[in-house]
Amino acid sequence: MEQKARAVICREINQPVVVEEITVEAPRRGEVMIKLAACGVCHSDLSATNGTIPFPVPLILGHEGAGTVVAVGEGVNDYKVGDHVVSSFVSMCGKCRYCQTGRPQLCDQANKAMTTLPDGTLRTRDMNGAPLNVFSGCGVMAEYATLHTDNVVKVDQQMPLDKAALIGCGVMTGVGAAVNTAKVDPGSIAVVFGCGGVGLNAIQGCAIAGARMIVAVDTSDAKLEMARQFGATHVVNSKSEENAVKAILKLTEGGADYAFECVGLGDIAAQAYGVLRKGGTAVVVGVASPKDTTSIRTATLTFGEKTLTGSYFGSARPREDFPRLIGLYRAHRLKLDELITRTYSIGEAPQAFADMQAGRNARGVIVFD
Template identity: 40%
Template sequence: MTARARVLTEAGTPTVEAPLELVEPSGDLVRVRLTASGVCHSDLRVAAGEWAAPLPMVLGHEGAGVVEAVGPDVRTLRPGDHVALSWYAQCGRCRQCRQGRAWLCTGTQSTSHLLPDGRTSLRDAQGAPVHAFLGLGTFAEATVVPAAAAVAIPADVPARIAALIGCAVTTGVGAVLNTAAVRAGDSAVVVGCGGVGQSILLGLALVGAGPIIAIDLSDDRLAHARTLGATHLLRGDDPDLVDHVAAITGGGADHAFEAIGRAETITLLPSLVGRGGQAVLVGMPADGVRASIDPFDLADAGKRVLGCNYGSSVADVDFPRIAQLYRSGRLPLDALVGVVRPLDELDDAFSDLAGVVGLRTILDLTA
């Protein structure tokens, strides 16, 4: 089967449209007709050459669709099921998976952008392999993924919302619920209010955190953060940021989340939390970026720095929970949706993301 896709052939250059051949859904593979994909800053990291990746590649890892065909070993899904895709298909066998920490799986091939058997899921018209980003490659009409990467979602959840559950929402809400285990009444700071930071804000509002301080360089993003539950807004270039946060929270926040992936803001993060507080690193920097810490402050004030991959989430546990919170009105995820574009406007979506224009772009893959 062939599908139309946007292919990155060289970092820093526009993507090109190409018809690609998909592997047969044999074994435990599933073919998904994609309906929507969000455009995440992690896609832009690869497109801009900030993360090394094997090219050519179809980017996109925040996607949703409908199962079209399943391999003979698939027990969990059948054609017609609506799914959100996970960019970290757990192997189910490694020590991390057996301990219930699928987000740290060491047996996955997703991070090599391959199927579990080591093949690429895509080939070009000449038969040459094309990688699918994180094993998904959602900037396309269809994809073939292991069953572990496709999680059934109720059909009444709109495709654009199911897509966002695939990355930004699970990462951001999971950072609050799972990684940091924020409790009602805890104070929190969110540094960077893009798609991931906005999801952190919704998670904080969900658990009843407060005060909730949003920090960004964009006044539009700050105004939007207020509608998501932020009680205080600060500009990232404010030279007195640390003092303001300390004044609002009474000595520093209980939790601070970095959702940008910049050395400066990562370095700043521990100074925004108070004694016994925790700094949660959600943003993922470009290859080679290093940030410094103040070890005396961390030790003296009993502060903790936590890494957060995929919101410390298990896709088949957390996707349905988040979908249910959306359906019940407790997670207003529609507030994250920005412009909806057809697939051939992917590069415009990248420009908007780089320039902090609008909210999260959704590609309508049925258009």
């Protein structure tokens, strides 16, 4: 079953995205075809369009999608037509040492599925027959997509798909950084740098974990106000402070137990480390440019027993964590509806990217007919 579909494509770096009709091939062994219901417009997609993430073009964007299985390939037993699924931008083989030790977000196979399916081939072509790369093995900013089952997670049929889509990246990355990576303790103090989609989810992850004080840091008063809705108890506009680190150390009366960098800048990572008290942990969540660096005073690692670590995909175990997040949403403990600032049709994708770059949205979501 070959399927024509409209898709959002990056044709040239630092140029607006385009919407084109493409052809999506039928699933092969171990694969499924999905009819997308919704796809979040994530900052990582923007990073691919401006070269921060060096993916080859032409590239079908989108890795935060949810939809319905419409076809299954040979050997697929765990999925059937009609199943609701969310994409995972990390391909999980289930066999490597990382998958076997409960760290599938670091799966070796994921490196083989950055712009293709895990076997190195593609199921997507433009109308001239030229192959189209896909973002992180997904390319789900399209009406239809064929993915390997290693990039798919089944979710409850009752879960609204436009909300479920957000779990596939931004929510998992932010909440997971707090709950899985940092393992925030109840009653602790946390600081979150950057109040975009991932940062807001790191904030609500800290709130879910029971942090008593959560300081949101950003340069936008509008984003800081939104941060309060997601659990921030205090806010700091770093543009208004001569020295944001000193201001936060004073506010927290000596420093934070946890700090999260959700921007993707080495200097901000250093600030996150700088606001820690002894024994504190700084978690770098944002995706920085490959040439970006972070500088800290090495001796403070020893004398203060501080930790500087990274968090990829919220240290996710998607097949365990996605259903858990859905459960928190249903229990009214996880905010998803409030994350969606605006929905767009696929034809409005260029505007969605412009709005994201301008910082207008917590999360924009493309909703397919």
